[in-house]
Amino acid sequence: MSRSDDRYNVKETEEKWQRVWEDRQAFLATEDASRPKYYVLEMFPYPSGRIHMGHVRNYTLGDVVARAKRAQGFNVLHPMGWDAFGLPAENAAIERGVHPGKWTRENIAAMREQFKPMGLSIDWSREVSTCEPEYYRHEQKMFLDFLKAGLAYRKRSWVNWDPVENTVLANEQVIDGKGWRSGAAVERRELNQWFLKITHYADDLLAALDGLPRWPEKVRTMQANWIGKSEGARVFFDLAAPVAGHDEAHVEVFTTRPDTLFGASFVALSPHHPLTRALAERDPRLVEFIAECDRIGTSEEAIETAEKKGFDTGLTVRHPLDPSWELPLWVANFVLMDYGTGAIFACPGHDQRDMDFARKYGLPVRAVVAPKDADVAAFSKELAETATDAFTEAGVAVNSGFLDGLATTEAKRAAIARLEELGKGKGTVQFRLRDWGVSRQRYWGCPVPVIHCDSCGIVPVPEDQLPVTLPEDVTFDKPGNPLDHHPTWKHVDCPTCGKPARRETDTFDTFFESSWYFARFADPKNETAGFGKDKAGYWLPVDQYIGGIEHAVLHLLYSRFFTRALRDCGYLDVAEPFDGLFTQGMINHETYKDPNGKWVEPGDVEKLPDGTARRLSDSAPITVGRSEKMSKSKKNTVDPTRIIDTYGADAARLFMLSDSPPDRDLDWSDAGIEGAWRYLNRLWRLVTDAGVDLGTAGAALPDALPAEAMALVRAAHKAVAGVTDDLEALRFNTAVAKLRELTNAIGDAVKDPAKADGAAVRFALETVVRLLNPMTPHITEELWQRLGHTTSLAETAWPNADPAMLVENTVTLAVQVNGKLRGTVELPKDCPKEEAEAAALALPNVQLQLEGKAPRKVIVVPGKIVNIVA
């Protein structure tokens, strides 16, 4: 065939193989007890309407794993779906008057078409979309089961209110005092809300992190910190006198340092504490103080700059271990209502914040813990009178009556024991984690399936009346929840008493849907339940989950909780949904600004040879900024569809996998994608136009090969072993490097008639094609066919490395003198130590270093190194 006619036609080839895979239903998954299963899942996308480079990276990573595992004999499940509820759909409705359902479904259709050219090995028959009643009806049933099990409840409480999104947010969705999507400063509101009892599993969610070795350490640490377990005690400080309008006779505080109780200086209440509110009823100055506290935000700067402020109530409380000792009761702006009990006892000597507060307001400071072997009198005097730094370390209890002399750990234990004996406290474990508020005052979500009846209270919707579907005829012309404004939808008769009642108009947080979708994929068509226990039992847990680290304490924690809740309600038998987790890095791109400081798109920028850049349209000088995460606001995005149109999916995939380790950020560059494209074309030419007779497909390698041909065969075997290891460990960048190395070796071999052995070259080329297949599936299928094979690589087993081929006959030993490299020697593989030593000592440069003296010592590490100590 003519050389020039046989250029690689990307479009034709990629479409051809996508058709072949689809016709053969190559990636359809069915349960099969005879093979080990492998469930690969990437975090499913929100249907924004356009795929972005982050998607390309995410789904490429997963696809490589899925294809490699399939070739290695696993029964692979690799599904795709849509996280389809959420606010952008509602915003589109408000801005453009399009119904959220229509907007979402059109986006899904558009994105599906954008994903297909990527050539992903997905079982599309399992596609799910969370906004359809076929999906969300099952989570309504789950919610009713959670209600029965006491894992869901309704409570009036202080919540995070996002004034832009007009809805409540969960604690996990408030970042630095701002809404995670809107960026608006979050307000505090007291509302009736539905909660899921994630705190019921706090201890288990924390302890079980140790059982997830295939999760990144970082994510486990983040979850552990979020759950935030601290051990301590609840302590009761009796009010010296009863307070009108307040029932409690004591103030309950939480402390992790009960050993410092004798250093107590005052007790401080949160501005939102019920007692504070009772006191404010008759003290306008306190009302003003509370208002002042509320004005200070919870952002980083606010906290850093906010002064510690207090309000002396004039009341006193009795010390739990010495009732004759009365302590002043303050209200302080730094005491949080939603951690612990909303009240603290302050020990300025051993807590920095309390120290600052005490010095400011002239409150006493007492030393009750001293460093081991310290001069107690001097230490106490200094701490009490002049110190501004608290002593916060562990030590020995002093000035503390019965605790004196005990080390901090023992003192804590003894203090708790005494408190319990006196009925003045209790040892306890406090978690930072709070229950998951799932109510959202929005339309485009799953309706909470309950009815409010004036006579019967909260009535769950009877199961035979599920699903509670969203009404289609809604308007978005008024602010607030369209379900609330709907003329008829919320009016129903009470299922219990038949009297007129109202539907709950809150919908679930969208993280509700994503907390169980991985189980739905195991049995996506099930109409009677979210999934069958048998099918979930076969596929779960997910063996490899891949997504962004931004969900470390959101989706990933909710899913772990949800799976436990489902287990306890009898849905499945696993506790952990994701056995292996991989968090990929972001895609970055340089940023460009014009002389007016406006962002400029990469497509409108030309880089000049002198290192500067200018705008294509008007030649204005462009400032090149640092590489940052691709975002629309900075205009530094690159459209994947355009890249795939130009270079093909294989080149885009290969670039994603090359160079940067997948957990690190990747800089997108035109040069990078060009490099991947060049490599694929080079491989194409090597196979289609090797200039060597490659023989026929399936022919066995001759037993005897010339040494140089043998070296190429060995290199191929080494690549099989290396690439297989790399893929297993998700080291795609080094896998690509090894394949390029082998390709370079083939390129060298075919150029040299002395080295160009057809059988060896064929073997090496076939090895490259097979190993590269999970990464660039289209071109490798085509090349496999052109090499004379009739099977599809999607149905071909992974190659095996022959261990005998991995060992070299000779090795190059490094020769060091005093740890510094001074030469190398080439020796047979199993050369005795003595010979290696002799060969090393014979090197001229070694002799020079020794200056005629005898070596003091020689270390020989067989096959590696000889180190001579002079």
Add this chain to the structure above:
RNA sequence: GGGGACGUGGAGAAAUUGGUAAACUCUGGCGACUUAAAAUCGCCCGGCUUCGGCCUUGCGGGUUCAAGUCCCGCCGUCCCCACCA
């Protein structure tokens, strides 16, 4: 303030986990082919050098025959959490 990660050529990175630092790639330079360009192919690309070599993994110590890798102390960058009692 608490926790974590990282620091290697002009850039992305690699280093068999303590054993020849810089594989693989990008950018750049020189050359071949071409009327020319693109594409392609070849060579060079950490520093110094008296051309024998010598030095080099943020800085300073340490352990070891041997340290990019382990330990201690700094410096720097990034991420997460945070008035958490």
